[in-house]
Amino acid sequence: MGRGWGDRMTDNPFDLTGKVALVTGGSRGLGLQMVRAFARAGADLIITSRKLDACEAVAAEVRQMGRRALAHAAHAARWDEIDRLIEVAYAEFGRIDILVNNAGMSPAVPSHEVTEQLFDSVVGLNFKGPFRLASQVAHRMNQGEGGVIINISSSGALMPLPTVVPYSGAKAALNAMTVSMAREYGPKVRVNTLSAGPFLTDIAKAWTPEAREHSNNALGRPGRPEEVVTTALYLASPLSSFTTGAIVRVDGGQ
Secondary structure (H helix, E strand, O other): OOOOOOOOOOOOOOOOOOOEEEEEOOOOHHHHHHHHHHHHOOOEEEEEEOOHHHHHHHHHHHHHOOOOEEEEEOOOOOHHHHHHHHHHHHHHHOOOOEEEEOOOOOOOOOHHHOOHHHHHHHHHHHHHHHHHHHHHHHHHHHHOOOEEEEEEEEHHHHOOOOOOHHHHHHHHHHHHHHHHHHHHHOOOEEEEEEEEOOEOOHHHHHOOHHHHHOOOOOOOOOEOOHHHHHHHHHHHOHHHOOOOOOEEEEOOOO
16 A cells, blocks of 8 residues: 555554545544544544534634644535635645545435435435546545545435435445546555445434334444444454445444
């Protein structure tokens, strides 16, 4: 993976000291949990979402940990805003070592009621935007010392459910993108999917009490936010140096 990456092992195997990580949708939910975990592991962070004030709040938290942080507002489906995000990130840090494509949306709407605008919005945020960001960053990583891309997908891509067809289709495309880009930009760039199941983040506030306690998976419950970060750290760290093009399920055994 380049100097100091693929063969580096320390007392802390998740050590990300000196690395720069960009997380889309990093101001809330699973994205926020990964930002905090990467910062605790020593990484500097670029936090992006549509709301600058929310990104700034998280950036302030990261700085309190002694890390550098950049907050930048961008719509993760719009290529012009994605390109601007990349330029700002490289101007500030000089590189991106870890990219997490986390931003997404999954509105439940009967398929016959899905409008073209809604379809385009869902596919744009869950696939079109991540494709642009991953392809441009992977190219730069490949020209430099390498890096890691983690695409956050969903169990809905593997076991599609009713009323979320555009979302399931977009996440399935994201999974395919992972495999393709791993081959295209390897060996210097590793690309993997973290396929998440139901997690008790802020979105769970809208769930029923039953859904917050029980889930139709092998463990019988939704995941706690801290249970996703170990997989994210594994995929971002030297511990996964021989893992690429993989779909790693973190869904409690759905």
